[in-house]
Amino acid sequence: MGPLFYAYERIEMSxxxxxxxxxxxxxEKLSGELExxxxxxxxxxxxxxxxxxxxxxMEGGIGIEDCAEISRRLSDWLDENDFIDEGYILEVSSPGLGRALKKDKDFLRELGKEVELKLYKPREGVKDFEGVLKSFDGENITIETEDKDEVFTKKEIANIRLKIDF
Structure with a gap:
């Protein structure tokens, strides 16, 4: 059963x-029109x-009306193209305050901001770090912590997001 389950799981991921x-x-095409x-x-x-x-x-933050317009246009396009086999719920929203950084453009946009990151495996017994996102070169991420600059590869990081201060 193991190999069959794995194959099924891989198909679903695809x-x-x-x-x-x-x-x-x-x-991405729509973003050029609606900015x-x-x-x-x-x-x-x-x-x-x-x-x-x-x-x-969007610049200055995205509003409810903006999300509603994107949602309407996306919903119409999805209805026309009908390529999703499963029933689903469509949600369009802002990424929120503690947004996860996933793409190269996210890291570049958020340089100089405070982040929290979690590693897959501990480094010297520590899995959680926080500090200022100092640099990103496409593979390596440098965080300025209280003690020193820490350099991580993207592969080491389980999750990195903007820090929320209350």
Whole structure:
């Protein structure tokens, strides 16, 4: 049963990746017209429901009306193209305050801001770091912590997001 399950799981991932890629491509075209940035797109299953989520932003922040317009246009396009086999819920929103940094453009945009990151494996017994995002060269991320500059590769990082101060 193990190999069959793995093969099934891989097929599902491929479908999900296809859904995300096609949706991102449409949103990138639409972003030129409506002047917004596509931050991330995900197709995930949560509590038995599939969700197609698009996180968008714009200069000065994205509003509810902007999200509603993007959602209407995206929904119409999805209805026309009908390439997602599963039933799903469409959500279009801002990426939020503690947004995850995933793409190269995210790292470049957020240079100089405070971040929190979690490693897959501990470094000298520590998995969680926080500090200022000092530099990014496409593979290496430098964080200025209280003690020193720490350099991480993207592969080491399980999660990195903007720090939220309350």
């Amino acid at each position: 479908k999900s990746e296809t859904y995300v890629k096609r949706t991102e491509e449409f949103l 917004f940035e596509v931050v991330d797109v995900e197709f995930v299953k949560e509590a038995g429901e599939y969700y197609l989520r698009a996180y968008c932003d």
